[in-house]
Amino acid sequence: MGLERRLNSNKDDQDWHDWLRLSVTKGVGNEKARKLLGVFGLPAQIFQASLRQLLEHVPEKLACAILAPPDDSFYRQIELTAAWLDVPGNYLLSLADADYPQNLLTIPDPPILLYVKGRLDLLSAQTIAVVGSRNATAQGVANAEKFSESLSQAGLCISSGLAAGIDTAAHVGALKGIGSTIAVIGTGADIVYPARNRQLAHVLAEKACLVSEYPLGMPAIAANFPRRNRIISGLAQGVLVVEAAAQSGSLITARMAAEQGRDVFAIPGSIHSPLAKGCHLLIKQGAKLVESAQDILDEIRIPNSMSSVQTSTVAPQIDVETNKLLTIIGYDPVHIDVLAMRSGDNVMTLSAQLLDLELQGQIETLPGGLIQRVS
Structure with a gap:
């Protein structure tokens, strides 16, 4: 041709x-x-x-x-x-295009062109952005996936950035619900970054939506990623920050969301966790503290017909000794030496028990010899 x-x-x-x-x-x-x-x-x-x-x-x-x-x-x-553009499902939208997302037209700096791969209808859906650390804890990943799944089940689309960690979990969780997900990427629409998310990107292109403002062939350039965050928040009614350090790109997204007139939500964490510092800072600055997806649905006033979020889960069967150790660990990161003092067990015995708990997905090991419960 x-x-x-x-x-x-x-x-x-x-x-x-x-x-x-x-x-x-x-x-x-x-x-x-x-x-x-x-x-x-x-x-x-x-x-x-x-x-x-x-x-x-x-x-x-x-x-x-x-x-x-x-x-x-x-x-x-x-x-x-x-x-x-000859490939089915690929679109190029300008500011003058009827399919250009209306939410982006309300932000201070809408891109003049959008490269879209996948479902165009998602660009006009009710959307919540879910963002957070690339180096997330296991608990943060679990929270991002579960919140996104629940919000998607309630009919909300989830926008995020296809990065490792929280973004990936958000897309995976959102794909489990009817709301689906939008990935806003910082490269050309023909490039997948990070490479480890290649399979996820293919799934998103088929069942959800990928969006970029950058020309085809644009490689991963550090300066482009903070800039694309305005689109992640701009497409949404609000932004949920799951985990973020005190100096974090997620805080840039939250700031942009506030400037765009969007709601900002944050999940609190341990006062000892570096990845909770950013969320706590946002809450101090006026972000809404959330403990469940329903908190977000109530805030943005989703109709009752859409907001029947399923929150019940089957609790795993835990024996008495395991439950006792989990109680001793608590919910804050704790050093194995402190656990040994609390439990009265020697470090060798305790290490074996902790390995079993980690294999079961009950705890995770953090840098510095710290142990954290995954609830």
């Missing part, structure tokens, strides 16, 4: 190559692009403007860059994008 035919067949009513040209012109960016669109209309009209007209709104260097003929790299990007 020739390039011109592919351009016409993938976007019937829109010259998406002009939108793409605008998005990749060096020096333009989202803010200047929106300003120019407000003045001239569609991208084609920007490129048809005279130098004098452009100079009324942008510096001369940028005006010359806009009017310069596209180079070979642009035409390669056009060809790459056209081939990508």
Whole structure:
């Protein structure tokens, strides 16, 4: 299929190559692009403007860059994008597209282009963002998965960032409910990062939705990931932070959510856990403390027909000695030497018992010889 035919067949009513040209012109960016669109209309009209007209709104260097003929790299990007759009389930949405998510139009810096892979309908669904640490504890992962599953069962879509740790657990949990999930990625839509989530990304593309604002072929660049967080929160009514250190990218997402007028929720943790510090800071700053998915549903006033969250679980059968040891461990991280003093057992005997509990998924071992119960 020739390039011109592919351009016409993938976007019937829109010259998406002009939108793409605008998005990749060096020096333009989202803010200047929106300003120019407000003045001239569609991208084609920007490129048809005279130098004098452009100079009324942008510096001369940028005006010359806009009017310069596209180079070979642009035409390669056009060809790459056209081939990508030929694949069923792949979409390119501009600010002028009817399918562009309305929630993003309300944020201060909506992307002018979105590359979407999967279910377009999810972009207009009621959504909660679930974010947290890449180096999450087992308890944090369990919380993220369970909260996301419960919210998805109630009909909410879950947005997150496909990162390791909390993000991954959020997507996995959300896929178990009817609400499904959106992964907002910091690379081109044709690249999976981190590589360990390749299989999950394929599942999301088939059953859920992947979104990126970056051109195809864009590799993983550190600066792009904090920037994509505004889309994760922008798609949602609120953001749930599961685990976060005091200096964390999740706090950036929470800050952006607050600036966008979204609710911010946080799960509290142990006062001794570094990964609870960020959540506690958010709660001090006004985030809503949540202990269950129902707390979120009540806050955003989901209709009763949607909010029948199933919270009952079958408690595992635990023998008396195991239950006694779990009681001694408590819910805060504790050093094995302290456990030995509390229990009266020697470290060797205690280590064997703790190994059994870890294999059962009852506890996890943290750095520094600390033990934490997983409830």
